[in-house]
Amino acid sequence: MLSVSHISKTFNPGTVNEKTALHDLSLEVADGDFISIIGANGAGKSTLFNAIAGSFFTDSGTITLDGEDVTLQSEHLRAKNIGRLFQDPMRGSAPGMTIEENLALAAGRGGWLSHVTRAEKQAFRDRLSLLGMGLEDRMQQPVGLLSGGQRQALTLMMATINPPKLLLLDEHTAALDPATAEKVLALTREIVEKDRLTCLMVTHNMQSALDLGNRTLMMDQGNIIFDVRGEERSRLQVSDLLVLFREAAGRKLDNDRMLLS
Amino acid sequence: MLSILETALELGLIGSLTVLALFLSYSMLGVCDLSTDGCFTLGAAVGAVVALAGHPYLSLPAAMGAGVLSGFVTALLQTKMGIDSLLAGIIVNTGLYSVNIAVMGGSSLLNMNKTQTVFTLLKGAGVGAYKIMLALLAAALVVVFLTLFLRTRLGLAIRATGDNPDMVRSSSINPAFTTVVGLCVANSLTALSGCLLAQSQKSVNIDIGGGMVTIALASLLIGRAFAPRGGIALRAVGAVLGSIVFRAVYAVALRFNMPAFMLKLVSSVIVIIAIAGPYLKARYPELSRRLAHRRGREDA
Structure with a gap:
């Protein structure tokens, strides 16, 4: 499905701010995999997502998505096959446009000069009612009026309205209150299972890293230091994960945020 | 007085095409297109040259085509050449000055007194209030077009x-x-606006578009007061109304002996008030608290 082969990325090369964010990283993702990714801040998790989504080109290595070499394909073209959610719920939708208009744009059906049809509007409503947030009755309201949780749920709908080949979730519940985060996470699981999406999810919550999906990666200093799935993974506890992290990284875990989760 | 308001209505309607252009580029696309002045003149010049060559109908699409070209260059500079969008507009605007004089055959003034224009054609057909009717038709068509297009x-x-x-x-x-x-x-609309204005006043000079971007912005912001929210159609109509109101207020001010050269200052002040007003209003509680705090300290 997704094959990342020996990619590297260095920011600000040749300056004092030089930072190698990805270091000869390789990753094979099978069709239908739901992979959770954990790692300290600055480990390169978001950089990996940016590289896969095409926010920048990698310095070396290749990225293949569903058999197609996308290494040098620009971001908006890759977006046809890749859905993405960010930590910031504001990033995924246009605040000045209505819910319906946002969904219409995300659905992207028809030609450039086509209008949204009545059938499509009904389909949008039906899909939004799955959220159970009452958004289907607010189709003509600007998205800017929604709360962060509602906006993130809407973004999730928009990113998956045309089931993408790959869904990238970059700490997409981290900015939400615990109850809303729970709800958005449950929705995520539901949608991913229903459409059998291949999904990568960055999280700082070790429990959900183990609960969700079928495989867990740990990143450190721009590389994957730990990759677990199947039997071995199902036996893992959060405490084991912490121990593993220390062993693999060969240094003391210094990220309070991870310890607390 | 009535004829003054008639002129204001005509100028407002013709100018509303530029306001609608900014509605598209400024309000929708979020780009403040500073090539508007030059593009307005470009439309006027191209339209006049084509009309002078004996093709009054063709002058409209020709002017719009020239506007498209100008807009294309401005857009290319800011999307593909790494030039800031404001700077791109200024550069194109400056360049257009030479282009416009070249279009007018090296002269900075073209006279269309005896030329057949879209306006004289309509007058010949016996349409009453022909200038206003044509301007109204143009504004209505553009509003309908934009409403459909933006959906x-x-x-x-x-x-x-x-x-x-x-x-x-x-x-x-x-x-x-x-x-x-x-x-x-957006620029095709600006150029059409210039073309119609030139044909309506039967002449083009190189300064016909001077300050147009500020005048149109002022009109747009006045229009926003009429339709602060609501659908695209409503806001587009608001933009047209804004343009008419701006010209009407200006015409009345002229009647009360405001010198004509004040037009541009007035438009600048309106833009400042319309943009700075809401900002200052939002900051007022903070400012007044700070003032009160300072006063309190002095008293103590």
């Missing part, structure tokens, strides 16, 4: 580009493309 998938993408370019990209649309299309359409 299409392309139109939605243009609006989203001004709102959240990240989201446009994640909808598999290149924001550079939407910027190019938006600026081409």
